[in-house]
Amino acid sequence: MSTQTLDRTTTTAGPTWRRVCSVDDLEVERGRAALVDHAQIALFLLSDGTVRATCNRDPYSSAYVISRGIVGSREDAPTIASPMYKQVFDLRTGSCLDTQGKDPARLRTWQARRSDGDVYLLWGRAS
Amino acid sequence: MSATRVVVVGAGMVAHRFLESLLSRAETPLDVVLLGEEDRHPYDRVGLSRFFAGDDAEAMTLERSVLDDARVRFVAGDPVESIDRGAHLVVTRSGERIGYDRLILATGSSAARPPIDGADLPGVFVYRTLDDVQQLREHVEGMSRQIERPLRGCVIGGGLLGLEAAGALQGLGAEATVIQSSDRLMSAQLDLPAGESLRRLIEQRGITVRTGARTTRLVAGPAGAVIGLEFTDGTAEPADLVVLTVGVRPRDEIARAAGLDCGDRGGVEIDATCRTSDPAVMAIGEVASFENLCVGLVAPGYAMAEVAATRLLGGEAIFGGYDLSTKLKLSGVDVASFGDAFATTPGALDVVYSDPVGGVHKKLVLSDDATTLLGGMLVGDASAYGALRPLVGSVLGADPAAFLLPEGGVTAPTGELPDEAVVCSCAGVTAGGIRQAVHEQGCEDVASIKTCTRAGATCGSCVLMVKGLVSAELTSMGRTVSSALCEHFDMPRRQLFDAVRVSGLGTFSAIIERFGRGRGCDTCKPVLASILSTLTGAHVLDGEIATLQDTNDHVMANMQKDGTYSVVPRMPGGEVTPEGLIVIGEIARDFGLYTKLTGGQRIDMFGARLEELPLIWQRLVDAGFESGQAYGKSLRTVKSCVGTAWCRYGVLDSTAMAVRLELRYRGLRAPHKLKIGVSGCARECAEARGKDAGIIATAQGWNLYAGGNGGATPRHAELLAEGLDDEALVRIIDRFFMYYIRTADKLQRTAPWLEDLDGGIDGLREVVMEDSLGICEDLDAAMDLHVEHYEDEWAATLADPVKLKRFESFVNAPTTADPSLAYTPSRGQARPASTEERRSGEVLIAGTRLEVRR
Numbered sequence: 001m002s003t004q005t006l007d008r009t010t011t012t013a014g015p016t017w018r019r020v021c022s023v024d025d026l027e028v029e030r031g032r033a034a035l036v037d038h039a040q041i042a043l044f045l046l047s048d049g050t051v052r053a054t055c056n057r058d059p060y061s062s063a064y065v066i067s068r069g070i071v072g073s074r075e076d077a078p079t080i081a082s083p084m085y086k087q088v089f090d091l092r093t094g095s096c097l098d099t100q101g102k103d104p105a106r107l108r109t110w111q112a113r114r115s116d117g118d119v120y121l122l123w124g125r126a127s
Numbered sequence: 128m129s130a131t132r133v134v135v136v137g138a139g140m141v142a143h144r145f146l147e148s149l150l151s152r153a154e155t156p157l158d159v160v161l162l163g164e165e166d167r168h169p170y171d172r173v174g175l176s177r178f179f180a181g182d183d184a185e186a187m188t189l190e191r192s193v194l195d196d197a198r199v200r201f202v203a204g205d206p207v208e209s210i211d212r213g214a215h216l217v218v219t220r221s222g223e224r225i226g227y228d229r230l231i232l233a234t235g236s237s238a239a240r241p242p243i244d245g246a247d248l249p250g251v252f253v254y255r256t257l258d259d260v261q262q263l264r265e266h267v268e269g270m271s272r273q274i275e276r277p278l279r280g281c282v283i284g285g286g287l288l289g290l291e292a293a294g295a296l297q298g299l300g301a302e303a304t305v306i307q308s309s310d311r312l313m314s315a316q317l318d319l320p321a322g323e324s325l326r327r328l329i330e331q332r333g334i335t336v337r338t339g340a341r342t343t344r345l346v347a348g349p350a351g352a353v354i355g356l357e358f359t360d361g362t363a364e365p366a367d368l369v370v371l372t373v374g375v376r377p378r379d380e381i382a383r384a385a386g387l388d389c390g391d392r393g394g395v396e397i398d399a400t401c402r403t404s405d406p407a408v409m410a411i412g413e414v415a416s417f418e419n420l421c422v423g424l425v426a427p428g429y430a431m432a433e434v435a436a437t438r439l440l441g442g443e444a445i446f447g448g449y450d451l452s453t454k455l456k457l458s459g460v461d462v463a464s465f466g467d468a469f470a471t472t473p474g475a476l477d478v479v480y481s482d483p484v485g486g487v488h489k490k491l492v493l494s495d496d497a498t499t500l501l502g503g504m505l506v507g508d509a510s511a512y513g514a515l516r517p518l519v520g521s522v523l524g525a526d527p528a529a530f531l532l533p534e535g536g537v538t539a540p541t542g543e544l545p546d547e548a549v550v551c552s553c554a555g556v557t558a559g560g561i562r563q564a565v566h567e568q569g570c571e572d573v574a575s576i577k578t579c580t581r582a583g584a585t586c587g588s589c590v591l592m593v594k595g596l597v598s599a600e601l602t603s604m605g606r607t608v609s610s611a612l613c614e615h616f617d618m619p620r621r622q623l624f625d626a627v628r629v630s631g632l633g634t635f636s637a638i639i640e641r642f643g644r645g646r647g648c649d650t651c652k653p654v655l656a657s658i659l660s661t662l663t664g665a666h667v668l669d670g671e672i673a674t675l676q677d678t679n680d681h682v683m684a685n686m687q688k689d690g691t692y693s694v695v696p697r698m699p700g701g702e703v704t705p706e707g708l709i710v711i712g713e714i715a716r717d718f719g720l721y722t723k724l725t726g727g728q729r730i731d732m733f734g735a736r737l738e739e740l741p742l743i744w745q746r747l748v749d750a751g752f753e754s755g756q757a758y759g760k761s762l763r764t765v766k767s768c769v770g771t772a773w774c775r776y777g778v779l780d781s782t783a784m785a786v787r788l789e790l791r792y793r794g795l796r797a798p799h800k801l802k803i804g805v806s807g808c809a810r811e812c813a814e815a816r817g818k819d820a821g822i823i824a825t826a827q828g829w830n831l832y833a834g835g836n837g838g839a840t841p842r843h844a845e846l847l848a849e850g851l852d853d854e855a856l857v858r859i860i861d862r863f864f865m866y867y868i869r870t871a872d873k874l875q876r877t878a879p880w881l882e883d884l885d886g887g888i889d890g891l892r893e894v895v896m897e898d899s900l901g902i903c904e905d906l907d908a909a910m911d912l913h914v915e916h917y918e919d920e921w922a923a924t925l926a927d928p929v930k931l932k933r934f935e936s937f938v939n940a941p942t943t944a945d946p947s948l949a950y951t952p953s954r955g956q957a958r959p960a961s962t963e964e965r966r967s968g969e970v971l972i973a974g975t976r977l978e979v980r981r
Binding site: 020021025026027028029030032033034035036038040043046047057059061062063064065068069070071072073074075078079081083084086088098099100101102103104105 | 935
């Protein structure tokens with residue numbers, strides 16, 4: 001791309017922190033779905049208090065069900081098992097740790113953080 | 128380093144396999160363009176007949192993720208029209224010019240039309256692509272509406288494909304006749320005696336066969352469409368439609384025009400590295416001519432795809448020649464042929480077993496010293512195919528007759544399979560490859576073998592053999608198969624149950640801290656939820672227990688493929704009042720649910736969204752229904768006949784007993800689902816012996832059978848006790864179930880549990896009737912606790928606002944429907960739309976179907 005002065009559209013398109021819900025809306029180790037713009041997000045509150053966010057769409061079944069899986073761990077990785085065909089994903093990176101014999105596919109992830117009892121997502125085109 | 132540009136011409140199964148192999152192994156940058164003629168994603172052409180068995184185009188689509196790879200650009204519906212080898216580029220129909228470093232021709236074949244008059248008439252079809260079979264189906268359905276009698280369909284060509292097409296015509300309600308010019312069916316694979324056996328099987332299936340019949344022309348009727356066939360002997364055959372399956376022709380036009388060397392009988396000539404006469408061009412699959420032969424089977428095409436991918440990546444693989452093994456896929460007709468089936472090897476010996484009455488004909492071809500298996504034909508019973516085909520070329524190691532005789536003669540010879548024997552022909556994995564995966568990659572079960580080698584991941588027919596190889600290999604390494612529940616608990620379920628019971632711990636966090644490690648997984652969490660339910664009687668959504676549940680238990684409904692749920696209210700003993708039926712009908716109508724009867728004598732309503740479940744259940748509970756636990760590893764249904772209440776032959780009141788048992792064991796959590804059947808007489812209309820507990824009435828009282836199973840591994844239940852009165856019957860079932868719940872492994876049903884149990888059925892009888900372990904009092908008390916604590920899970924949930932929060936669709940939009948849902952009408956109801964239907968915009972029912980009424 002050629003060098004250009006930044007115009008208004010490029011400066012506003014960067015990701016910003018967006019409030020989604022309060023921490024109290026989440027339950028430890030059970031996901032919840034959230035609707036951000038038109039995207040379906042799966043939110044997870046882990047036992048150490050961190051919040052993780054992934055795409056709610058299961059890449060293996062194309063159904064929007066990831067938030068309804070079982071949260072667990074694999075060695076050091078916090079995981080989510082898809083309720084559809086049981087593939088297991090690393091909640092930190094979205095990479096698939098158990099493909100059940102299928103080709104590797106990953107979950108998209110977003111950065112999430114807690115602040116003043118609320119849950120925020122780093123949301124925008126470039127995330 | 129710039130990416131190697133690979134252009135693949137043709138997007139069929141072989142091209143798909145090539146890409147899969149190439150992309151998964153490439154370590155250098157690739158830029159792949161895949162150009163297909165059909166306007167579709169690559170699909171399973173071998174499974175074309177499944178289209179008539181109800182599968183839609185979507186179900187036949189091959190693994191999509193291959194083409195979703197960022198290195199691939201897939202262009203459908205724009206075939207390549209010419210190759211400019213000098214400029215290293217191809218030109219497509221739309222005029223796009225695409226340069227290549229390496230060109231892969233995988234254009235396949237087209238169905239041949241015989242050079243006879245009328246082969247192009249309306250009503251004449253070929254059987255090659257999804258479009259072909261779709262047109263055929265539409266034509267048959269259209270004509271069936273106009274003609275009162277069954278349609279008459281003729282298939283010209285009695286090979287594999289012809290027989291499948293005849294089966295498909297039958298499936299569409301047409302009468303099918305197979306016209307074969309040779310003296311026997313499947314003449315490329317079978318000799319005359321085997322062909323005769325096959326003919327009898329085909330005729331038994333209601334398909335007419337004419338052999339030695341050469342068609343001279345197809346006759347047109349007044350409307351211009353085909354109405355019949357004429358033969359060289361002057362006879363004729365009426366036909367409302369004709370399907371041509373007389374072979375295939377390689378699609379070598381563009382290769383010829385580009386000056387590539389082609390075989391005398393068609394096809395692009397390749398050497399054993401799949402290279403054509405141009406070093407930059409390779410050909411694979413049915414378009415490739417190897418040693419002057421083109422073959423219309425997918426397995427050799429897959430083998431070429433692997434060779435081409437390996438070569439392109441700089442490896443050394445060679446194509447060793449065609450494996451012509453085939454197996455007919457026509458229900459009720461079992462035929463296979465493999466290796467040197469016609470005994471062309473000098474000195475080859477035949478061993479033949481023929482049973483014309485039973486419709487079985489089997490032949491093995493052996494080397495001149497009768498030790499090495501060369502090939503064979505199996506008609507009427509091809510169960511040995513999977514075991515024998517990998518043994519071709521190796522020493523049989525047993526009396527050949529043992530492989531031919533029916534019943535018990537054949538055991539899969541996994542132990543002595545040579546390393547080079549191909550076990551999974553879909554992925555081309557040898558026995559040696561599986562052994563290596565066990566030794567070097569630490570695979571200990573079928574699932575890890577699937578991941579490491581892909582063996583068993585496609586059609587699944589080799590899974591049992593893979594399993595046998597893995598355990599034989601583990602045993603030879605002096606290893607026992609681990610009994611650990613998962614990586615978080617080193618003990619098996621049975622021990623964990625005892626540990627939880629004795630320790631009295633009641634929460635997951637406390638249990639995993641004391642007996643395990645980590646934060647659990649989708650194996651141990653549901654197991655602990657089930658154990659805690661049995662021991663404490665807690666509700667599925669009580670506190671931390673809720674987080675352990677599989678989604679089905681968590682929302683008390685069964686997840687379906689699109690992420691919606693199905694709802695099954697309990698109908699004890701299969702009884703339902705007219706008022707109950709009306710309520711269910713109204714609910715299904717108001718929420719737009721698809722309804723179907725289950726195999727367990729109740730009604731299933733599909734397509735309920737998460738946030739609709741409480742609304743639906745409020746109406747069901749108000750009408751007196753309760754949860755059917757169709758989602759749980761728990762008692763499902765008690766199936767029964769009407770017994771003495773209505774039946775002329777009934778001996779005891781089977782329905783009343785079924786209702787009593789269902790109300791007693793409803794909600795009982797177990798290692799796996801539990802089913803009961805009660806038949807009112809020895810006619811066994813309730814099919815009770817296929818259930819975990821089967822009860823059959825006799826003049827002397829109830830007979831109780833234990834450990835039956837339907838499903839994938841059917842097993843008849845065994846007689847546990849006979850001549851019981853009502854009270855004794857209930858007590859013995861109490862103890863049987865509770866003993867099973869305490870001692871079974873994870874996800875182990877009663878049938879395999881009973882097989883593993885010391886002493887089998889006799890051992891069980893000693894425990895539950897003679898109290899040999901002194902635990903009966905304990906088992907009785909545990910079951911009494913269950914009966915006492917039972918509450919309807921759904922009624923309890925509706926009364927608790929905290930539990931109801933779990934049914935909000937989105938945390939920040941609690942009643943908004945999942946916007947991705949889409950439905951298509953089918954036979955007066957809705958079903959989830961396929962990806963194809965979504966793309967084409969033919970989706971008629973959107974996700975939000977109606978205003979929900981309270």
